[in-house]
Amino acid sequence: MAERVGMNGAAMRQANEAAALERIRRAGAGSKAELAQVLGLTPAAAGMIVASLLQKGLLEPVGSGASRGGRRPDLFRLAARGLYAGGIDVDRGGFDVLLLDLAGQVAGLRRGELPEGAPFGWFAERAASALAELMKAADVPDGRLAGVGLSVPGYVDARTGRIIRAPNLGWHDEDAVGPLRRALAARAFGGAAPSCAFGAFSVRLENEAMAAAIGEHWAGACRDDEDFLCVNVRSGIGAGIFVHGSPYRGAGGIAGEIGHVAVDAEGPVCGCGRTGCLETRVATPRLLASLGVPYRPATAARDLLAALDASESVRGDRGRRLAEETSHRLGVALAPLVNALNPSRIVLGRDLAVYGPRLLPGILAELRRDALAESFAAVQVSITPLGGRASAVGAASIPLAGVFGRDREGPC
Ligand SMILES: [Zn+2]
Structure with a gap:
């Protein structure tokens, strides 16, 4: 591997230990033989790496795996503490x-x-x-x-x-x-x-x-995805974009500002000075305001979900209409990204962890209409499994x- 040229022994050992930890992190557990095979090391070298990581307290034994003919191999996992x-x-x-x-x-x-x-x-x-x-x-x-x-x-x-x-x-x-x-x-x-x-x-x-x-790629919905978007709605709207398994930041470091995609030519003036930005319609405080509910930061997402439900049952279709409009606007903003980036996954997060399930069918319908059939077929759209904590x-x-x-x- 080119990046290892010129490494001294200590740096090489550190790189091998890091690679072993990463392999075990992704697999959940592993044996010395598996590490040797996956990392291209001799069994003795893999044994030394495991011994070093055990000694540092970063790995711990976790029973034994299935036999491949001989003795059942000892398995190791990350030591949570x-x-x-x-x-x-x-x-x-x-x-x-x-x-x-x-x-x-x-x-x-x-x-x-x-x-x-x-x-x-x-x-x-x-x-x-x-x-x-x-x-x-x-x-x-x-x-x-x-x-x-x-x-x-x-x-x-x-x-x-x-x-x-x-x-x-x-x-x-x-x-x-x-x-x-x-x-x-x-x-x-x-x-x-x-x-x-x-x-x-x-x-x-x-x-x-x-x-x-980064959180979804580390421990959430995108562990196996390399090209994906995480769309967060709260007081503002942003997208975190990964390309080839790495953050995509753009030339000036501000890629992903989808809150300022224009979705409503008749819309209000945005904080950015332009008119009809997604954020002026879809951010949680705006949605609450349009249902006449006061904005309380600590409970805003739950308040909105309750208001959507209440207005649906008590005051007819205000909540349903708002959910439809919001899904439509999110879909309109996301469809060009689906076409341009061809992601394998879009994760809806932050306040959408709470009220996103109400919007998901509408977003999917909009994407089906607006995105290329091939791009739409390639993308999974889901709610974050990390709650609001991603x-x-x-x-x-x-x-x-x-x-x-x-x-x-x-x-x-
Ligand atoms: Zn704006």
């Missing part, structure tokens, strides 16, 4: 902080309030405190937090860790990583610089829709992925 990462997902009104373990399970979750106009530094302190509480409750051993990922709705520079513009939060041109790292040091590491036993402690920033796509799971998986040799963009 071997390594953790924090995932923070902030949006208008509140934020979620979760602890993700090495096996991809949520080991703890806290929700915090975000008052209107709260500065980033205030939020960083609260989020770091919440993570410290989760680490304490889960009894995370020293050195076993790989890092923290932060998911923000808006334009971000994932490489430099700067929030360029998060209009719904009022944050503009903010360094996110520095203040968050300092807050983590103060709140979760007793004043010391955060560190991890398995490499650099990384603090990473990601756009919320892309974070969701962005937080995805953000947490970014620092974790480095241990699996999957972090392509380097730590901040």
Whole structure:
């Protein structure tokens, strides 16, 4: 393999360990013989890698597999408590902080309030405190937090860790990583610089829709997909796009802004200054407003689902009509993407985890009408299996992925 040319022994061993972890992560469990075969190693080399990973506490034995003629092989799986990462997902009104373990399970979750106009530094302190509480409750051993990922709705520079513009939060041109790292040091590491036993402690920033796509690829609906979209609706609308198994960010890093696709020539003026953007019609606060329901961030998606049901049964067809219009508009915005990108899957997430099932038949009908038959036949459209947590799971998986040799963009 070309990328291994010039590697010294330690780097080679690290790359092989990462490849072994990734193989076992994807398969759920594996034996030394399987690893040797899949990774092209000698049985002795595979044995040394497994021994090293057991010693580090990143693998654990999990019984034995089926015999292929000889002795039943010992099987190994990821040690859930071997390594953790924090995932923070902030949006208008509140934020979620979760602890993700090495096996991809949520080991703890806290929700915090975000008052209107709260500065980033205030939020960083609260989020770091919440993570410290989760680490304490889960009894995370020293050195076993790989890092923290932060998911923000808006334009971000994932490489430099700067929030360029998060209009719904009022944050503009903010360094996110520095203040968050300092807050983590103060709140979760007793004043010391955060560190991890398995490499650099990384603090990473990601756009919320892309974070969701990373989460779906890591532990959700898109584990076996390489070309897919995750469409998130909440206070805004965004799409995280994967092409060839990697995030597609576009030339300026803002690909996926489907909230600003024009769907209604008669529509209202959008925050972006244009008219009739998808976001002016379909974002959760807008949908609630059109049914006369007040917007409360913490319960908005459930309130909307209840209102759709109530207005259907009590006040005739307002809810049904709104669901039809909304499905139609989402379908109109998605059909060109289906034609242009030919994805194998579209995952509907964030608030759509709650009320998306009401819209899915209409979206499919619109795509069947508007997309090419071949492109439509190739795409599965589904609701996220991660509930509203895909962005937080995805953000947490970014620092974790480095241990699996999957972090392509380097730590901040
Ligand atoms: Zn717009």
